[in-house]
Amino acid sequence: MKERISKLTNDLGGCYGPRLITSQAGRAQYAISEGHHPAHTPELAVRPESIAEVQDVVRRARQLSVPIVPFGAGTSLEGNAAAVEGGICIDLSGMNRIVEVSPEDLLCVVEPGVTREQLNVDLRATGLFFPVDPGADATLGGMISTRASGTNAVRYGTMRENTLALRVVLADGSVVTTGSRARKSSAGYDLTHLFVGSEGTLGIIVEATLRLHGLPETVLALSWDFETLEGAVDTVITTMQAGVPVARIELLDAAAVRACNAYAGLDLPERPTLFVELHGSAAAVAEQLELVEAIGGEFGGGRMARAQEAEARSRLWKARHAALPAARALVPGAVTWVTDVCVPISRLAESIARVQSAIEEVGLLAPILGHVGDGNFHVFFVLRPDDEEAWNKARAINEAMVDHALSVGGTCTGEHGIGIGKKSALVREHGAEAVRLMKRLKTSFDPDGILNPGKIFTPNIQGTAARF
Amino acid sequence: MKERISKLTNDLGGCYGPRLITSQAGRAQYAISEGHHPAHTPELAVRPESIAEVQDVVRRARQLSVPIVPFGAGTSLEGNAAAVEGGICIDLSGMNRIVEVSPEDLLCVVEPGVTREQLNVDLRATGLFFPVDPGADATLGGMISTRASGTNAVRYGTMRENTLALRVVLADGSVVTTGSRARKSSAGYDLTHLFVGSEGTLGIIVEATLRLHGLPETVLALSWDFETLEGAVDTVITTMQAGVPVARIELLDAAAVRACNAYAGLDLPERPTLFVELHGSAAAVAEQLELVEAIGGEFGGGRMARAQEAEARSRLWKARHAALPAARALVPGAVTWVTDVCVPISRLAESIARVQSAIEEVGLLAPILGHVGDGNFHVFFVLRPDDEEAWNKARAINEAMVDHALSVGGTCTGEHGIGIGKKSALVREHGAEAVRLMKRLKTSFDPDGILNPGKIFTPNIQGTAARF
Numbered sequence: 031m032k033e034r035i036s037k038l039t040n041d042l043g044g045c046y047g048p049r050l051i052t053s054q055a056g057r058a059q060y061a062i063s064e065g066h067h068p069a070h071t072p073e074l075a076v077r078p079e080s081i082a083e084v085q086d087v088v089r090r091a092r093q094l095s096v097p098i099v100p101f102g103a104g105t106s107l108e109g110n111a112a113a114v115e116g117g118i119c120i121d122l123s124g125m126n127r128i129v130e131v132s133p134e135d136l137l138c139v140v141e142p143g144v145t146r147e148q149l150n151v152d153l154r155a156t157g158l159f160f161p162v163d164p165g166a167d168a169t170l171g172g173m174i175s176t177r178a179s180g181t182n183a184v185r186y187g188t189m190r191e192n193t194l195a196l197r198v199v200l201a202d203g204s205v206v207t208t209g210s211r212a213r214k215s216s217a218g219y220d221l222t223h224l225f226v227g228s229e230g231t232l233g234i235i236v237e238a239t240l241r242l243h244g245l246p247e248t249v250l251a252l253s254w255d256f257e258t259l260e261g262a263v264d265t266v267i268t269t270m271q272a273g274v275p276v277a278r279i280e281l282l283d284a285a286a287v288r289a290c291n292a293y294a295g296l297d298l299p300e301r302p303t304l305f306v307e308l309h310g311s312a313a314a315v316a317e318q319l320e321l322v323e324a325i326g327g328e329f330g331g332g333r334m335a336r337a338q339e340a341e342a343r344s345r346l347w348k349a350r351h352a353a354l355p356a357a358r359a360l361v362p363g364a365v366t367w368v369t370d371v372c373v374p375i376s377r378l379a380e381s382i383a384r385v386q387s388a389i390e391e392v393g394l395l396a397p398i399l400g401h402v403g404d405g406n407f408h409v410f411f412v413l414r415p416d417d418e419e420a421w422n423k424a425r426a427i428n429e430a431m432v433d434h435a436l437s438v439g440g441t442c443t444g445e446h447g448i449g450i451g452k453k454s455a456l457v458r459e460h461g462a463e464a465v466r467l468m469k470r471l472k473t474s475f476d477p478d479g480i481l482n483p484g485k486i487f488t489p490n491i492q493g494t495a496a497r498f
Numbered sequence: 499m500k501e502r503i504s505k506l507t508n509d510l511g512g513c514y515g516p517r518l519i520t521s522q523a524g525r526a527q528y529a530i531s532e533g534h535h536p537a538h539t540p541e542l543a544v545r546p547e548s549i550a551e552v553q554d555v556v557r558r559a560r561q562l563s564v565p566i567v568p569f570g571a572g573t574s575l576e577g578n579a580a581a582v583e584g585g586i587c588i589d590l591s592g593m594n595r596i597v598e599v600s601p602e603d604l605l606c607v608v609e610p611g612v613t614r615e616q617l618n619v620d621l622r623a624t625g626l627f628f629p630v631d632p633g634a635d636a637t638l639g640g641m642i643s644t645r646a647s648g649t650n651a652v653r654y655g656t657m658r659e660n661t662l663a664l665r666v667v668l669a670d671g672s673v674v675t676t677g678s679r680a681r682k683s684s685a686g687y688d689l690t691h692l693f694v695g696s697e698g699t700l701g702i703i704v705e706a707t708l709r710l711h712g713l714p715e716t717v718l719a720l721s722w723d724f725e726t727l728e729g730a731v732d733t734v735i736t737t738m739q740a741g742v743p744v745a746r747i748e749l750l751d752a753a754a755v756r757a758c759n760a761y762a763g764l765d766l767p768e769r770p771t772l773f774v775e776l777h778g779s780a781a782a783v784a785e786q787l788e789l790v791e792a793i794g795g796e797f798g799g800g801r802m803a804r805a806q807e808a809e810a811r812s813r814l815w816k817a818r819h820a821a822l823p824a825a826r827a828l829v830p831g832a833v834t835w836v837t838d839v840c841v842p843i844s845r846l847a848e849s850i851a852r853v854q855s856a857i858e859e860v861g862l863l864a865p866i867l868g869h870v871g872d873g874n875f876h877v878f879f880v881l882r883p884d885d886e887e888a889w890n891k892a893r894a895i896n897e898a899m900v901d902h903a904l905s906v907g908g909t910c911t912g913e914h915g916i917g918i919g920k921k922s923a924l925v926r927e928h929g930a931e932a933v934r935l936m937k938r939l940k941t942s943f944d945p946d947g948i949l950n951p952g953k954i955f956t957p958n959i960q961g962t963a964a965r966f
Contacts, residue, residue: 134739134844177684188682190691191659206932211907212840213872214656216645216695216915218924218954219936223658223691227684244741271602273712313781372680376602404681439679447684456686464674467943468687474942475935486686 031116034094035073038118041090042076046083049124051075060101060111060119064166066367066413067109067450072099072119079124081197081205081236088234089203091118097483100230102172103145105164107368108449110176110229114484120234122171128152129237135211136242137194142171142235158242161186164445165354171235176447177227181278181350184270184403185309186243188445193226195239200232201476211239224471229447230482232475246277246309250319251343254326254334255301259283259386261330262302263379266402268325270375274318278307279403280350283386286357286397286410290349293356298349299332304402305350307343350399357397357410364412369428371435372406372444381438385409385431392423406444433458448486457488465491499584502562503541506586509558510544514551517592519543528569528579528587532634534835534881535577535918540567540587547592549665549673549704556702557671559586565951568698570640571613573632575836576917578644578697582952588702590639596620597705603679604710605662610639610703626710629654632913633822639703644915645695649746649818652738652871653777654711656913661694663707668700669944679707692939697915698950700943714745714777718787719811722794722802723769727751727854729798730770731847734870736793738843742786746775747871748818751854754825754865754878758817761824766817767800772870773818775811818867825865825878832880837896839903840874840912849906853877853899860891874912901926916954925956933959 042050051057052074061069074096078084091098097117104111113119126143133156140149147167149160162173164180172178174196179188186192195209208221225232256262266279281304282290288300304326308318323334337346358366373381382398389396389409400407409431411424432442432455442455457465469491473479510518519525520542529537542564546552559566565585572579581587594611601624608617615635617628630641632648640646642664647656654660663677677683677690693700724730734747749772750758756768772794776786791802805814826834841849850866857864857877868875877899879892900910900923910923925933937959941947 132842132844135842136739137842177682177688179682179684183682190682190688200935204931206935207929208932210909210927211842212874212903212909212912213843214645214647214651214658214840214874214912215909216647216911216913217909217920217927218695218916218933219700219939220645220658220688220691220695221928221932221935223688227686227688232687271604311785313785317779317781372682374600374603374605374679375681376600406680406682435680441678441680441683441685443684444680444682445684448686452685459678459685460689461675463672464676464689465686467668467674467689470942471687471939474938 034096038090038094038096039074042087045086046076049077051077060104060113060121063104063106063109063111065107065109065451066365067112070112070114072113073116075119075121077121077124081199084120084199084234084236085203085205087118087120088199088201092201092203092478092480095478095480098480099482100175100234102143102169103167105166105168106172106176106449107446108443108451110447110449110485112450114450123169125236131156133158137211137239138242139237139239140170141237143169145169146173153242157245159245160240161243162189162192165351170238170240174226174235174238175229177445179401179404179445181280181401183401184279185275185277190223190226192241193222193238194241196222196225196235197237198225198233199236201478201481205236209239227447229449229485231472231485232481248310248312248315249338249343250308250315251337251346252306252334253298253303253346253349254306255299255303255332257301257330257332259302259382260379262304263382263402264329265304265326265331267375267378269322270403272321272325274321276306276318276322276403277309278305280305281400281402281407282350282353283398286353286399287349289356289360289397290352293359294348294352296349301332305347353397353399354410357412360395360412361414364414367411367413367424369409369411369431370406370443370446371431371440372404373435373438373440375405377438377440378402378405381434382407384434385427388427388430392427394420394423404444405440450485453486453488456486457491462491502564506558506562506564507542510555513554514544517545519545528572528581528589531572531574531577531579533575533577533919534833535580538580538582540581541584543587543589545589545592549667552588552667552702552704553671553673555586555588556667556669560669560671560946560948563946563948566948567950568643568702570611570637571635573634573636574640574644574917575838575914576911576919578915578917578953580918582918591637593704599624601626605679605707606710607705607707608638609705611637613637614641621710625713627713628708629711630657630660633819638706638708642694642703642706643697645913647869647872647913649748649869651869652747653743653745658691658694660709661690661706662709664690664693664703665705666693666701667704669946669949673704677707695915697917697953699940699953700949716778716780716783717806717811718776718783719805719814720774720802721766721771721814721817722774723767723771723800725769725798725800727770727850728847730772731850731870732797733772733794733799735843735846737790738871740789740793742789744774744786744790744871745777746773748773749868749870749875750818750821751866754821754867755817757824757828757865758820761827762816762820764817769800773815821865821867822878825880828863828880829882832882835879835881835892837877837879837899838874838911838914839899839908840872841903841906841908843873845906845908846870846873849902850875852902853895856895856898860895862888862891862895864892872912873908918953921954921956924954925959930959
């Protein structure tokens with residue numbers, strides 16, 4: 031490998047100048063994303079600035095059989111962009127032009143390195159916004175690659191629903207265009223949605239056409255504490271079953287609120303709390319509020335704080351947005367392992383109750399929060415790196431959480447992807463037959479296995495069509 | 499082939515009894531769907547009643563290299579289920595059990611032969627409904643296979659948005675399960691949405707988990723005639739750009755209204771007409787109505803008829819629902835060729851204006867109508883089978899319509915699929931590179947090419963990875 035890397039370094043050196051990164055310090059910035067997984071430093075990194083440059087890098091790397099790892103903002107949580115087999119990291123964050131905004135068709139065209147905050151700042155004058163909000167200021171290319179979602183997905187959908195079309199560089203360096211600007215199409219196989227969530231293993235996304243949404247006339251943010259976790263969760267379940275079109279409905283358990291108070295200097299009641307946002311006309315928001323209040327009142331909802339102006343809303347949402355750094359700050363030097371499952375809404379209460387009692391039983395520090403309107407929640411395990419016993423307890427709880435989610439028809443990952451962390455869970459979720467089919471598909475797109483190797487598939491999954 | 503068919507007939511004879519259909523008359527019922535394409539009678543047909551039986555038929559047919567054509571209600575329009583290479587037709591209409599309805603998770607599990615009307619009748623007591631409505635009482639398996647949509651898609655999405663999970667029999671007879679009951683997931687490749695719209699060429703759908711929606715508290719139906727076609731279309735464009743969440747917004751041009759009056763004994767003003775449906779709480783519907791009225795008023799909207807009770811709504815929608823038979827009835831013995839394009843909403847007015855003036859110029863009988871909120875519309879060419887000149891004119895208009903749709907970023911088919919009718923348009927839409935990728939994918943799923951051969955791909959598209 032060393033020789034091939036040095037050959038590739040020579041090949042690329044002349045064209046990319048300082049955008050070819052060979053130093054240990056330069057490469058180290060691609061070694062770690064936000065997850066709890068170990069560091070993997072790529073042997074080389076490059077910052078292309080055009081589709082043609084991505085094609086060029088892919089062609090040269092492929093000729094030398096050097097693994098290619100696409101990289102965005104480094105905010106993924108399951109080691110999705112870790113260079114586990116070495117190779118070259120393609121840092122797409124420099125391809126960050128907003129190519130087009132079309133208000134009349136409620137869409138935009140972006141390069142993959144554009145971040146969601148950058149896009150929303152750019153959209154300010156249009157009255158439109160891009161709703162998918164995973165918390166981190168991820169790149170849109172990265173969000174497409176992990177099929178990300180977050181707080182607004184309950185009303186506006188995930189990256190799946192908001193990606194209309196893609197341009198993708200394939201393993202052989204060719205470019206394909208998928209989808210169209212039409213709202214719907216039945217023209218052939220849905221390649222767009224095959225690339226969405228494929229974690230850079232089928233091709234490298236170099237351009238995306240995304241749906242935009244009109245900014246609502248009225249936005250009302252609520253925070254609402256509950257006597258019991260069950261009461262908060264039952265409020266969510268009933269709200270969803272009643273079809274109230276909430277824009278966000280987020281849960282923090284008491285431990286999460288406690289962490290946020292400490293971290294952000296807040297003074298929230300340290301009880302299970304829902305953060306809700308309602309979008310619509312003034313009348314529609316008033317109507318939704320009445321429904322939500324009536325439902326929550328039945329389940330022990332306490333004091334409800336409300337905020338309508340932008341600044342007041344930011345203050346109210348501060349606790350929710352601080353949750354991840356707040357968890358990290360609980361124990362200096364600790365690592366935060368963010369888990370992720372998603373269950374059918376009717377099974378949410380039992381899923382959260384089980385995991386909460388498991389956490390209590392073993393005495394771990396592990397706030398729970400989630401995009402509960404979708405049935406999606408996270409446990410933030412706060413762990414000292416060397417506390418092997420605590421890691422083992424966390425692993426056991428995570429496995430049980432995944433197994434329970436699967437047993438009720440849910441999924442092992444609502445929004446973080448498989449990466450290196452959920453590979454065996456994927457087989458448990460879909461069965462070896464379906465994962466073999468995915469692998470067969472992978473092999474047909476990338477026969478040499480150079481695109482983001484070591485992700486999604488456990489080594490024992492064979493993609494060859496054994497039966498044929 | 500004859501020998502192989504006779505061997506397969508023998509193989510299956512013992513197990514399937516009268517459900518194995520060998521007679522000319524019996525097979526002829528699978529020769530024609532609703533489209534304008536020529537008849538293709540399969541050499542054999544079978545009506546399986548279980549997943550195991552579908553597996554059995556697929557395994558036996560594959561051993562003998564006999565083409566397999568899945569068939570539902572026969573309502574497809576692009577020859578999607580035509581036995582163009584002969585072989586065995588698998589009629590799935592007998593697999594019509596509703597396996598489960600889960601109101602608490604707003605989903606149901608159905609066999610592929612369940613029709614959308616059957617499902618909605620079954621759901622009556624639950625307060626839920628399945629919204630996707632392509633007009634015909636198609637099977638849900640067929641609707642998934644063509645990524646169907648129809649009138650409600652503008653608010654509730656197409657089969658893409660409403661299909662959560664599938665069970666699929668692959669070309670080797672194995673069964674895979676895709677997706678889950680969770681509202682979202684990022685667990686591996688999105689096989690579910692790869693099978694949605696794949697027209698039976700990648701596998702045979704034998705079970706589907708579909709999303710259900712709460713019946714709205716208030717439903718208000720409107721019909722509204724306009725001075726000009728432009729005025730009606732501009733009303734639609736502005737309504738969509740303003741984000742009014744209409745449930746349906748359908749256009750009939752004057753020719754379509756005239757046909758419906760004649761066919762259904764109605765007395766509508768023979769002018770371009772919008773049919774609209776508003777769903778929501780009483781207050782929300784009132785608010786939407788106010789917005790729609792104000793917009794349409796600006797564009798020459800005339801008399802608006804309204805209906806709220808179920809029976810009155812049916813009467814109001816009668817014209818829209820009668821449109822296809824009404825067009826057929828215009829000329830006794832004529833064939834109706836239903837075209838289908840979908841464009842970005844901002845280009846809808848010019849698209850429809852172009853096609854209307856082309857129709858006028860050549861003097862064809864061709865009502866226009868569409869699910870215009872999605873930018874999707876159809877021309878119903880009414881053609882005598884032997885009027886070659888008229889067919890040529892229609893072909894030229896259809897080609898121009900497709901080319902224009904593609905030139906403005908739209909698609910060659912909004913909801914009917916590629917089948918045998920849009921194969922070259924698919925290449926124009928996505929480019930040879932993307933279609934080769936689709937073919938490569940097809941080859942990896944079905945290396946012997948036995949699943950619904952002759953569809954989607956023009957013969958010159960090679961699926962082998964030439965570059966590797």
